[in-house]
Amino acid sequence: MAGWRPVLAATTGALLLAGCSGGASDDEPKAEGTPKKSSGASPAASPANEPYTLAEDQAPKTRAEAVAFVRELTVRPDYFGTGYRTRDPFESDPAEWAVLGEDCLWRREALPGTVLASLTRMYELPAKDGKGPVYVSLTVTVHQDVVSARRDMAGSLEEALRCPGQQLNATDRVLDLYSQVNAFADGRSVISDDDLTETGSWAADGGKARPFDWYKFRMGPVTVAATARHGSGRTETEDSTVTTDMGKGMTFVAASIDSKGRAGDAAEPTEPKEAGQ
């Protein structure tokens, strides 16, 4: 799914009023006419006929069930590519989640009544051969129902509009976020009920800006989100691979959740859908 979407953003960007798009990226949309972040799969592959989803009646109903659900999910480091490992600390407190304040600062807060559990796992690709580290986070959140999850997706879209620059923590800042969300019903190459993609850049303590990705899927009442903070020293193609690999990792998790719902128990995904790649 990661394959084509950046070019859409770029295409739209090419059509904007001069001066409005800022320095969001170094992309020169006109420079090439093919999807820049293609992972090599054919863009002509037709989308799957059904999204990854989780029926509401298969989803956890209580906080305890929800915590068990998110903990039972297997998210191996190599889902995101060769060489990834878990970070320390690895997992967040499932009774908290990150909230973007009016001041555009992310803080961890206790879950609201509409959320049953939220677990963030953290991974890194260590620096190697002159290429800086990549930090990937993956968050699975169980909402109390589908409507709450829809509202959460709308909220994520709104966050990027409200705060195009966001402070992730004491040192890291995200800039120039551009987001788009597509429902499966839109007929785009979407793999879950609703796929959100945000792209921008991040910088630590005034350092050089590097690519930043934030993808989020909704499957019924569950959302799966991942971020990637790219390190230095990668070519554009290599950065594209990082993004694509992050999307693949999310697809494995989405497939796990989907098959959990269908089988009624956890199952290792063996053949994730190829939609959109």
Place this chain on the structure above:
Amino acid sequence: MSEPLRSSDPSRIAEFRLLRRLGAGGMGVVYLGRTDSGALAAVKVIRGEGSGDDDFRARFAREVELARRVDNPWVVPVLDADAETREPWLATAFVPGPSIAEAVAAHGPLPSQAVRVLGGLLAGALDAVHTAGLVHRDVKPGNVLLALDGPRLIDFGIARAADDTALTASGLVVGTPGFLAPEQAEGQPATSASDVFALGCVLAYASTGMPPFGTGTPDALLYRTVHDEPELAGVEGELRTLVERCLAKDPSERPTAEDIRGVFTDDAPDASGGWLPDPVARMVAARAAESLAFPDVEPTVVDEPADPTRHPGRRRLLLAGGALLLAGGGTGAAVWASGDDEKPAASPARPVYVLGVHTTTGTAEAAVSRASERAARLAVAEHNATRKRSYDLKVKVLADRGDADTAREVARRFTADRNVVAVLGPVAEIPMRTAPAVYGAAGLTHVSSTTGQQDYFLTSPKSSFQSGPAHGALGGWIALHAYITRQVVPAGVVIDRAGGSAMQDEGTQVVSNWRNVLKSEVVPRVVAEDTDDGPKAVRDVLAAGVKAFVYLGALDATVRTAQALASAGFTGPRWMQHQLYGSDFPRLAGAAGEGWYVVTDAVDPSVLTTKPAKDFTAAWLKHYGSTPEPYATEAYDSAKMLLAEFARTVPAGARRRPVRADLAVRLAKVKYQGIARTYAFGDFHQYDNSSTGWADETFVHEVRGGRFRQLGSLGDLNRAAQSQG
């Protein structure tokens, strides 16, 4: 609707001072005139060789004499006439109201009660015409004007006395296909029963918005009129029974006009317009108000040089006026005498190529689908009217259901037909995401004029083109409109996901431009789909103290927002998403909708003063009885552009078939001058608006007086603002 007098026009005819040109048809020119006492009149001046012909004069005089005997409130009265002058003329009372065709095009079918009123009064009008010894012969939605107190039957231009068979003796038939009776279609004389048939068609059209024998080429319409049963789904009850009787193939089985009057005994309406739906009544009132504003004397304009292709033989002109002439002994092969419509397949030597039109069924896309089909038909008719053409063109329309599977199926059917050389469409976003892969694989070039996302390029980088701007670009232009018109104030922007993914494309750009370019405050809200969170988002944004409002959502949610803002007393500038231009918003929102803006590439050419816009508007009016509807102009431009470039791929001598793929190669490099914009394509085959021209190609419409009114292009508005300092 009207245009200034030309230098060649008289300034006065008898007691009528001429003010403007209302139109020019096959018979001559119709002027708006005013008597010395101030009454407005439509003065038709007969031009051409025939007007000097003694037979013609005698017939004309007789027609006038008979018409003067028609005394019925629902027939436009003859004020004066002169058959003896060099250019005979006829003056009738001027009725400013829209025709049924215009009213239905703008606001959809009429409610059954209004149709009953129409049926009763028009039957009375026809009865009076028939009693006077006349047959109207061209009863159609364009010839019934609406006034607040009832309809008016107009245009005796081709009416002939019932005992005058001069025209029909030669086997010629006059009328409008789709509304003329089977016996007329077969070349027999029209009788009063033929008028009753046409009345049945008009009532069916008013009830359903569609002619009962559909739309299409004249020969197809004639064939269906003679052989097929009418499509009357949606006409119900007593009205249905009556319309069915009117549409009997056998004239003797039809009721008389008097019989019909007896069926509709509803009281005649008062002058309040209460018999019409509100938006139509507003339209009628607005036209009446506009007519009061006609200045007494307007400057004349210099005549355009005569264009020989637009002046076919005078004899034919005399008979034409949008009329269909059938060859007497023919087998239904139809020819438009005025040379402005689709020719029959009467020339076996010429190959026939097909322009496909890929539309979508369903109410949301009905308007763009219809505009695309009509645009294609007009463009094709114009091609087929050129004398030296080396091939004929036909239109083939296939509709998907707005989903991926049927969109691909439509594309497969078009690509499988080797005579299809280009396709206009798809018209909807999902089909434009999915069908291009099929078109691309077959190398069949297509242009979509009504979509704004560029996904097609990934699967079809050669054959697929988009001639409208990206949704996002239009969002940026909302901000520009605010800037030009000095309405840069803190804005609330609500993106309602239920309106589709275009809402985000547009909203994201409104927000970023408002913040980064206008440097003003913006409060964004995103409403989740399938929730009822819209009203709360609107309240929240208002509570934040915004002074401008942008609501990007589906029609019903936008109407609800308009009502909420009106209730809250919010009077700042308000914008809706661009796809609602041409929608029912003005009617549904009522007073709460007044003042809302929409910024779109879709132009209303009827209010432009350039020659291309006027010519196009006139051609459309003649063809369809209404001014071009929203999205018609861009679809027409796209069709004409496709056909113009296709023409350049046709090998000389027409021995070989053109190669499909050649068209896309040409189109990628095209620079095509359309009615109101220049088309060129960017690297993604998207509408290229990277140059500065787009400001003059993007239009602001405001809801005023219950309808969308074009305020001008962004360029116009900018120049106006600059000139005011």
